[in-house]
Amino acid sequence: MGTKIKISMTAISIIIGFMLAIQFQTVKKPKLRDTRDIWQLREDLLKEQDLQSKLIEEIRSNEDRFDKYETKMKDSKEQALKDTLKELKKDAGQTKVTGSGIVLKIAPFEEAVLLNKRVPEVSPILLNRLVNELNMYGAKQIAIDGERIINTTVIRDINGETKINGRSINSYPFEIKVIAENIKAANKLYNRIQVSPVIDELFVDNLKAIISKPKESIEIPAYDSSIIIQYMEPVK
Incomplete structure (x- = not known):
C-alpha cells in the first residue's frame, strides 16, 4: 500500500506541477491586445469599406458585361466577340x-x-x-x-x-x-x-x-x- 500511495502522490505532484507551469506561462505571456486607438480603428474600417465597395462595383461591372455579351450574341456572334475583346484589352491595360x-x-x-x-x-x-x-x-x-x-x-x-x-x-x-x-x-x-x-x-x-x-x-x-x-x- 505504501508503494501505491507514493506512486499516486508522485503522479498528483507531476500533474499539479504541469498545471502550475501552464498557468505561469499564461501569466508570463498574456494575450496580445489590440492597442489601436479609435481613430486608427476608424481609418482601418474606412479602408475595408472602400475595398468592399470596390469589389461590389467590380462584380456589378462584370455582370453588366456578361448581360451585354449575351444580348450582342443574339445579334452577331462575331461582333460580340470583337467588342468583348476590345473591352478586355482595355481592362488589361493594352490600350492607352x-x-x-x-x-x-x-x-x-x-x-x-x-x-x-x-x-x-x-x-x-x-x-x-x-x-x-x-x-x-x-x-x-x-x-x-x-x-x-x-x-x-x-x-x-x-x-x-x-x-x-x-x-x-x-x-x-x-x-x-x-x-x-x-x-x-x-x-x-x-x-x-x-x-x-x-x-x-x-x-x-x-x-x-x-x-x-x-x-x-x-x-x-x-x-x-x-x-x-x-x-x-x-x-x-
Whole structure:
C-alpha cells in the first residue's frame, strides 16, 4: 500500500506541477491586445469599406458585361466577340486611356541637393504602398514614369535598382499619372492622397511628392510588353 500511495502522490505532484507551469506561462505571456486607438480603428474600417465597395462595383461591372455579351450574341456572334475583346484589352491595360485624374511628381528636396545629401532611389516597398493607396482612393489607371501599371506588374529591387516590369526607375524627377472614374472622383482622390501617410514617408528618403490639381484630361500609355497568362488554356 505504501508503494501505491507514493506512486499516486508522485503522479498528483507531476500533474499539479504541469498545471502550475501552464498557468505561469499564461501569466508570463498574456494575450496580445489590440492597442489601436479609435481613430486608427476608424481609418482601418474606412479602408475595408472602400475595398468592399470596390469589389461590389467590380462584380456589378462584370455582370453588366456578361448581360451585354449575351444580348450582342443574339445579334452577331462575331461582333460580340470583337467588342468583348476590345473591352478586355482595355481592362488589361493594352490600350492607352484618357480621363480625369491627377499627376504626382516625385523629386528630391532642394535642401538635400544643396547640402549634398544622398538621395536614394525610391524604394519598391514605398512605390507599392503608394500604388495600393492610390487604388484604395479610387484610381482606375496608373502609370509610373511612363510605365503602365497592370494586374501583373511587379515592382521590386533587382541588383540594387528599383524596377517596374523590368525597367529601371533611377532618375529624378519622375511622374506618376493617375486616372479616376470622373472629375468628381479625381477631386476625392486628390484630397485623400494629400494626407496619406505614404506621402510623409517620402520625406525620410529626402524626397517629396508634388501633387497637381485634378485635371479634366490625362493620357496614360498602353502596356507595351507581352502579358504572360498562367493557369489558363483554350477549351476545344
